[in-house]
Amino acid sequence: MGWKATSVMDERRRFIQEWKGKEEGVAELCRQYGVSRQTGYKWIRRYEQGGEAELADRSRAPHNQPNEVLAEVADEVIALRGEHPRWGPEKLRERLQREAPEIHWPAPSTIGEMLKRHGLVIRRRKRSRATPSSKPLAHATEPNIVWCTDFKGWWVCGDGSRCYPLTLTDACSRYLLRCQVMPDQQGWRARPVYEAAFREYGLPDRMRNDNGAPFATVGLAGLSRLSVWWIKLGIVPERIQPGKPAQNGRHERMHLTLQQEADPIPAASLREQQKALDDFRRCYNEERPHAALQQQTPAECYRCSPRTYPSRIPEVEYPAGLAVRRVDQHGQFRWRTVNIYTNLALAGECIGLEAIAENRWRVYFSFYEIGELRAGDEAVRPAKPLSGNKEEEDRR
Secondary structure, three states: OOOOOOOHHHHHHHHHHHHHHOOOOOOHHHHHOOOHHHHOOOHHHHHHHHHHHHHHOOOOOOOOOOOOOOOHHHHHHHHHHHHHOOOOOOOOOOOHHHOOOOOOOOOOHHHHHHHOOOOOOOOOOOOOOHHHHHOOOOOOOOOOOEEEHHHOEEEOOOOOEEOEEEEEOOOOOOEEEEEEOOOOOOOHHHHHHHHHHHHOOOOEEEEOOOOOOOOOOOHHHHHHHHHHHHHOOOEEEEEEEOOOOHHHHHHHHHHHHHHHHOOOOOOOOOOHHHHHHHHHHHHHHOOEHHHOOOOOOOHHHHHOOOOOOOOOOOOOOOOOOOOEEEEOOOEEEEEEEEEEOOHHHHHOOOOEEEEEOOOEEEEEEEOOEEEEOOOOOOOOOOOOOOOOOOHHHHHH
């Protein structure tokens, strides 16, 4: 004969039936059923209050929520969010607190949860970003060591055309080399602007920018067509870390001055806007004293680079001992019967491979290290950022 299966409810019913029979005392019954007397009396009390239905387990949830937000309060929060869709929880709470300080408004975190429940929060899509430079940023101790570049945020001119100012400054002297109106942010449009600056002022050692197009891509080493061209000119591209505009703070501060003084009112057309930017550039460079320059103007501190822009860009050459391969139109090169992918921006360029260990090679484009290749790989691995540990870097 098999074992009889019993449930907790069956045991409680049997306990109550035996208690009602008065054959055993409560203490003895509790010993037989393996429960404390406190538990036994609890189930007896519940049975007396509501019968067998009260022997079932009760929910442990509290009967009331002391921190529950009142419906009227929630309605006020949602209504204010409807009036100001871009306001976050902290701004909403501050506005409500000012209008009705006598009400206990929920914390910003609670307001944030309310907005999520009502579908008023849209999660930001994760953007792919280019990797920052693997080596530390250079110190701009003299003119032309570091030039900084970026696009200023766009606005619409009076004729409906969009204006994207492309800016270029010398980090040491703060000299504004270019402030050029652009109809978009395409790299092929930006290149002639840089070329004109190179012809007028010479070449910098480094070009510092953020991780966006057209300066960088999410491909190998963050290279774009523009940065490949810079490398061929002997310019080291520097990319700041994502979300760290302070690493290009001098240039960003110039953008703030530009916003305050040059573009409060959009011009009638791109041509008129360029005239306004030219006036700003002249005043910024030649008339406006700069506190970081001991109240001198950028024009008083800047001098042209001794490195002139070449009339013809020579082909990239590599030292003897490096294996040289040309990247095809698909961004690949042939290595030991295998097609290895690099970056489309390198299409048509030659790269160099330096053996650093058995079945391991360091990959360069001109002087610029772009990654590492190991036997069995189908693509060049990105170069690892510096760790700050000299011994570890030597091992690498």
